[in-house]
Amino acid sequence: MKITSEDELIKLILKYLDKEEFGERLSPGDDARDIIPRSLRIMFTIDGYSIESARLPWRSLRDVAFSILTGSASDLVSKGAIPYGFMISIGISRQWTKDMIIKLYEGFREACKEYGCRLLGGDTNKSSDPWITVAGIGFSTAAHPPRRDGARPGDIIVVTGYYGAMGIIALDGIDTASRLDWVKEYTKRPRIHVHLANIIASYSKVVHASMDVSDGLSYTLYTMAHESNVCFRLNDLPMCHEELKDYCKGDQKCILERIMYGGEEYGVVLAIDPKYIEKFTNELKDYGIPYKIVGKVVKCEEGEVYYHNRPLTIYRWDQIRGWTQL
Structure with missing residues (x-):
């Protein structure tokens, strides 16, 4: 079944977002989300993907979503941060159906379940070349998060x-x-x-x-x-x-x-x-x-x-x- 409006798309996606937790005020669907920091050091990352390039022939849309969120979570882990939450924006074409959106967000949910993180929100757009952008936030106790340019002789x-x-x-x-x-x-x-x-x-x-x-x-x-x-x-x-x-x-x-x-x-x-x-x-x-x-x-x-x-x-x-x- 095709998606007839952006409001319909948003209502469908809202079912897959995490509700506010203790101490939080802003809920899914609001203009922003608020969270309570879990540590003094906060890390964040953002990645963009063409859905077509990420979709190997043996990957379903659920697999594509799982893989894409994994990529963003990997950025955080490599710097010593536990992935906490993700905001996801999508651009889809008119050919996309409700079932395709459901499969995509089921994949995001499955990745969040595996990594112990939350799906917090995002945005929707129209695009002839469907894409996904994932912004992630994580928390770390690292005193000195390792940079990529810090290798020293002898290491x-x-x-x-x-x-x-x-x-x-x-x-x-x-x-x-x-x-x-x-x-x-x-x-x-x-x-x-x-x-x-x-x-x-x-x-x-x-x-x-x-x-x-x-x-x-x-x-x-x-x-x-x-x-x-x-x-x-x-x-x-x-x-x-x-x-x-x-x-x-x-x-x-x-x-x-x-x-x-x-x-x-x-x-x-x-x-x-x-x-x-x-x-x-x-x-x-x-x-x-x-x-x-x-x-x-x-x-x-x-x-x-x-x-x-x-x-x-x-x-x-x-x-x-x-x-x-x-």
Whole structure:
């Protein structure tokens, strides 16, 4: 059934928004929302997405919504903030139906349930190319939230999460990926480890730099090294899906490229004071967060990334140009 007016659309969306909690005055549908701060440090983020580009053939609208909210929550977690609430604006075409809106907001609700956050409000618009914008707010006890440009020579580089499935989509194409059940399974709904935020916050004085992996691991590594005016020397690769090793038949170049040139894995790259690396990684183990120590930060002026002493070619997902080599 088609949507006949904006008022009808808003009434439909309001069913999925969280009501006001104790001490709050403004309710869903008001001009703004108010919340009671949970900590002295408040963090916020915003991301915009084309629904078409986010909708892999095996992703339903619910999966798209879940994945999009995960991306915004990942930004907060990587800086040591627990995601608290999200405001979502959508632009849809006349072809959208009530059922499509219901599926979209069910996906947002499912992500909020998984990450323990709230859906607070948003806005509606018309667009020939449907889009979603997500603004998130989180709270942190971090004394020094890690910047992306704070890596120091001697720091140990830790990468959380699993890699490889999105690299197959990027390098080998949708047709190849669609024939691999494991790729579809791992990319249908990427997930984050919210507890990582607590660990980063607790060790914020010794986590000198951090950045989530949304536009490809090689780009995340390069950005941190370049902006910190240091070099990253890698002697190992992060965790990858076991199926990738079979897919590549053990070819190390194939494995390396599909780990480095993916995107939307939503792991985190961290540069950590070596004196605290054992304590930090023990915390990761305790929370069941997959991770790998992949290398070390070294002094240099080029801001490059090296893997086994060879410069790593850097690619990133550019929202305007697509996959781009730097």
